[in-house]
Amino acid sequence: MTAFPSEVASWTAAQIYSGLREKQISAAEIATAALAFAQAENPKTNAYLEFCGERAMATARTVDQQLAAGKDPGPLAGVPVAIKDVIMTRGVRSSCGSRLLERFVPPYDATAVERLERAGALLLGKTNCDEFAMGSSNENSAFGPVRNPHDPERVPGGSSGGSAACVAQGTAVVSLGSDTGGSIRQPASFCGVVGVTPTYGRVSRYGLAAFASSLDHIGPFGRSVHDAALVLQAIAGRDEHDATSSAAPVPDYLAALGRDVKGKRIGLPKEYFEGLPTETGDLIARGVETLKKLGCEVREISLPNTEYAVPCYYVIATAEASSNLARYDGVRYTIRARDANTLAAMYRATRGQGFGDECKRRIMLGTYVLSHGYYDAYYVKAQRVRSLIARDFAQAFENVDAIVAPVSPSPAFKLGEKTGDPMEMYLSDIYTITGDLAGVPCMSVPCGNTPAGLPVGMQIFTRHFDEAGMLELAAAFERAGVSG
Amino acid sequence: MKISPEQAAMVADLANLDLTNEEMQRITHDLEEILTHMEALNRADTTGVEPMAQVLFDAAESPLLRADEPRPGIGVEGALLNAPLSGAGHFKVPKVIER
Numbered sequence: 001m002t003a004f005p006s007e008v009a010s011w012t013a014a015q016i017y018s019g020l021r022e023k024q025i026s027a028a029e030i031a032t033a034a035l036a037f038a039q040a041e042n043p044k045t046n047a048y049l050e051f052c053g054e055r056a057m058a059t060a061r062t063v064d065q066q067l068a069a070g071k072d073p074g075p076l077a078g079v080p081v082a083i084k085d086v087i088m089t090r091g092v093r094s095s096c097g098s099r100l101l102e103r104f105v106p107p108y109d110a111t112a113v114e115r116l117e118r119a120g121a122l123l124l125g126k127t128n129c130d131e132f133a134m135g136s137s138n139e140n141s142a143f144g145p146v147r148n149p150h151d152p153e154r155v156p157g158g159s160s161g162g163s164a165a166c167v168a169q170g171t172a173v174v175s176l177g178s179d180t181g182g183s184i185r186q187p188a189s190f191c192g193v194v195g196v197t198p199t200y201g202r203v204s205r206y207g208l209a210a211f212a213s214s215l216d217h218i219g220p221f222g223r224s225v226h227d228a229a230l231v232l233q234a235i236a237g238r239d240e241h242d243a244t245s246s247a248a249p250v251p252d253y254l255a256a257l258g259r260d261v262k263g264k265r266i267g268l269p270k271e272y273f274e275g276l277p278t279e280t281g282d283l284i285a286r287g288v289e290t291l292k293k294l295g296c297e298v299r300e301i302s303l304p305n306t307e308y309a310v311p312c313y314y315v316i317a318t319a320e321a322s323s324n325l326a327r328y329d330g331v332r333y334t335i336r337a338r339d340a341n342t343l344a345a346m347y348r349a350t351r352g353q354g355f356g357d358e359c360k361r362r363i364m365l366g367t368y369v370l371s372h373g374y375y376d377a378y379y380v381k382a383q384r385v386r387s388l389i390a391r392d393f394a395q396a397f398e399n400v401d402a403i404v405a406p407v408s409p410s411p412a413f414k415l416g417e418k419t420g421d422p423m424e425m426y427l428s429d430i431y432t433i434t435g436d437l438a439g440v441p442c443m444s445v446p447c448g449n450t451p452a453g454l455p456v457g458m459q460i461f462t463r464h465f466d467e468a469g470m471l472e473l474a475a476a477f478e479r480a481g482v483s484g
Numbered sequence: 485m486k487i488s489p490e491q492a493a494m495v496a497d498l499a500n501l502d503l504t505n506e507e508m509q510r511i512t513h514d515l516e517e518i519l520t521h522m523e524a525l526n527r528a529d530t531t532g533v534e535p536m537a538q539v540l541f542d543a544a545e546s547p548l549l550r551a552d553e554p555r556p557g558i559g560v561e562g563a564l565l566n567a568p569l570s571g572a573g574h575f576k577v578p579k580v581i582e583r
Contacts, residue, residue, distance in 0.1 A: 103566075104566055105565065105566065107558045107562035107563070107565050107566075108558060108562075200539040201539065214537060214538050214539065240550045244538070244539075305528065307524065308524060308525055308527075308528050310521070311521055311522040311523075311524050311525050312525060314518065314522065315522060315525070322499060326500070329500065330568060331567075331568075331575050331577055332563075332566060332567060332575060333566055333568075334566045334567075334568060335568065336568035336569065340578065341578055342578055342579075342580075343577050343578050343579075343580045344500070345578075346577065346578050347500040348500050348501060348502040349502050351499075351500055351501050351502065352501055352502030352503060352504075353502075355501070357507075360501060360503065360507065360511060361511050361514055361515075363499050363501060364492075364495055364496065364499060364501070364511050364515060365515055365518060365519075367495050367498050367499040368487075368495045368515060368519075369522075371494075371495060371498060378522065378525075380535050381525050381526070381528075381530065382522075382525060383535030383536050383537060384528075384530035384533045384534070384535050384536070385525055385528050385530060386535075386536040387530075387533050387534055387535065387536040388528060388530065388533060390536060390539075422514050422517075422518070423514075423517050423518055423521060426518070426521075438539075439539030464539075
């Protein structure tokens with residue numbers, strides 16, 4: 001019998017699975033070591049905002065008791081997991097990266113969190129993110145930016161920057177993030193980990209602080225396709241608390257991981273490669289070569305409405321956000337401005353003092369596009385264009401099984417590099433927002449590093465509810481290894 | 485795309501948002517730039533295209549509806565847990581009716 005690996009940062013879910021069952025280590029020992037490591041390392045990245053050690057220890061004790069009694073403690077038993085702070089955790093502060101919710105302690109768990117714990121996962125803590133998940137660099141957090149574990153001068157991406165960084169850093173084995181316009185895939189690409197955005201409706205949004213309800217997704221991060229798939233398996237499926245969650249049966253994702261991908265038809269959308277900087281383009285091109293070596297049939301395709309994606313997304317997302325964020329008015333959620341005498345003045349002052357710059361900008365933009373005289377010109381027009389973008393994907397999937405593309409035009413940029421120009425930041429979301437608009441599953445899988453040592457992810461899209469096909473391709477790609 | 489100070493003030497009013505003069509100027513400028521980019525949408529031919537409000541997938545209608553039966557919620561105490569000001573089982577707010 002081999003000893004359990006001592007290096008916390010490299011733990012995998014599979015090691016923990018066998019380690020617990022072969023009695024090399026107990027869940028309590030895992031929890032203790034993982035917490036100590038995460039707390040000691042966190043100052044390097046600021047990935048965690050909050051730790052919940054007691055909760056992790058309580059689950060660990062339950063897991064150990066179940067093992068001692070010969071019961072199955074669940075597929076994620078003893079696996080340390082971190083949760084993005086926009087996802088509710090009962091009794092554990094969930095600030096959403098906002099000053100407004102600095103003291104907010106939810107009275108319930110998100111369904112995804114409940115399911116992870118039921119599968120035996122150990123909740124280590126809550127991760128930093130852009131305020132209410134609005135941002136692409138994690139610089140919009142009220143609690144300071146997250147630093148990229150590969151280079152502390154660079155951003156980890158956003159908005160799920162903390163969830164990507166902690167997995168890359170090794171201070172969690174897996175984590176949950178949320179994706180509205182790329183907030184899982186882009187930080188996964190920047191941090192060199194796997195990040196999965198499932199089909200809209202595949203994972204319940206119950207307990208996810210709403211940003212743009214028709215675009216919001218919860219999804220996993222892992223250091224391997226296997227670990228991310230394991231988390232998705234646990235959280236996917238119908239939830240009666242979310243009417244948009246799908247009742248479609250959840251297939252066995254792990255069974256898909258070993259399959260041969262020979263003959264799979266892959267489309268490369270030409271619009272995603274025009275003007276792509278070579279630093280990223282070269283790595284994606286090498287990734288495509290790997291797919292060809294695996295026997296995939298690669299062809300060029302077109303998603304002709306891609307050029308409208310950024311304006312379409314920023315109309316719809318901000319319109320929905322302006323409505324969803326209306327609830328933070330000083331009545332129910334912890335913080336209230338003191339110096340207001342009327343109800344209306346109290347709302348305004350609370351929101352003016354509580355929201356950060358990016359939230360204010362998006363609330364203003366969303367309110368504008370929904371206001372009288374502009375509603376049809378912007379909001380309804382954007383919804384019609386959204387249909388075109390969704391149709392592009394549907395038509396493409398008549399001829400290919402998967403679409404492969406870059407995640408982001410560039411690797412991780414420097415802190416402060418784009419904060420002065422919101423439009424430039426928005427434009428960098430071009431390759432990821434289409435997946436959210438169409439509601440198709442998509443993911444980022446590591447595709448190698450630039451000469452400067454910065455990770456770059458390759459994006460895979462598949463048809464609605466074909467997460468198995470997407471993970472199968474990603475796993476084959478991962479096994480083939482990244483050359484160079 | 486130009487936004488007048490009056491328009492900007494009206495939008496902030498609709499959004500229940502107090503902005504400082506400096507914030508108002510900066511955000512108005514950003515909005516003008518962003519809305520100019522959004523005019524690209526007008527180039528897309530959407531004749532006869534339905535607006536897409538939600539991602540649709542094939543599913544039977546009935547399984548998505550649960551039985552309409554009462555069940556316990558988080559309770560008054562849970563609901564008030566995060567209230568900045570509460571009393572007698574209610575959220576307290578500044579006076580809304582003048583006597």
